[in-house]
Each structure stands twice: as C-alpha cells, then as structure tokens.
Amino acid sequence: MSERAAGGDRIELRGLRALGVCGALPEEQERAQPLEVDLDIVADLSVAGESDDLDDTVDYGAVCELVERVITTERFRLLERLAGRIAELVLSDDRVRGVSVTVRKLRPPVAQMVDSTGVRITRARG
Numbered sequence: 133m134s135e136r137a138a139g140g141d142r143i144e145l146r147g148l149r150a151l152g153v154c155g156a157l158p159e160e161q162e163r164a165q166p167l168e169v170d171l172d173i174v175a176d177l178s179v180a181g182e183s184d185d186l187d188d189t190v191d192y193g194a195v196c197e198l199v200e201r202v203i204t205t206e207r208f209r210l211l212e213r214l215a216g217r218i219a220e221l222v223l224s225d226d227r228v229r230g231v232s233v234t235v236r237k238l239r240p241p242v243a244q245m246v247d248s249t250g251v252r253i254t255r256a257r258g
Contacts, residue, residue, distance in 0.1 A: 141177040146170050152203035166238040169199050174230035211235045211251045219255040230256035
C-alpha cells in the first residue's frame, strides 16, 4: 500500500499484548502464550481533524477491544491466520481503506534465542 494510494492518513496501534492460543505444535494448543500486535489503519482522518469528534474517525479503543477479543477467545494454528482474521474485522468498518497487521509470538518455540517471531500482512478494501 503506497502512501499516495492510501491517502497518507493512518491510525497506529503499537504493542497491544494479550494471551492467546496460536501454534502448530501440540503444546502451543494446550495453553495461551503472549502475543503482540501492531496495526496501521488507513482511513481518511480529515473530517475528524476538523470536527474533533470521535464519531468521525475509527475509534482505536474499540479496535483494541476487538483485537484483544480475537486473541483471547479464538484459537489459531498459524500467525498468518490470526493476522488475517484481525485484518478482516478491522476492514469491516467502512471508513477503513486498508490495514497492515503485525502479529508476534513473544516466546516462540524455537531452540535459538530470539526476541520474537512474527508475520506482517497488508490488506486493502476491494
């Protein structure tokens, strides 16, 4: 998604953390693990910039609740599917033109010492 094509306006959410079930390994399906999400939501923010009214923009508090609910109540095998589900729900708001979703496992089940593993997807309306 280029800045020009996207209109340039973005709402950024960084470091939203919640415990969720996500993993292909049997032990990852047995208990929740810490996951972290970043979002870049593309929307026209000019009306809200003029009106100073929350009803004229995408409510990032509501988006945070939505993301937390998905992580804590649904089960996933792959980060790719979790990211796709979040993107699908964010795009259900007609004001959203596009979204980039990053999802990270903060304790990935690998032998090497890594801070996190993750995926980043970008989706646009129609």
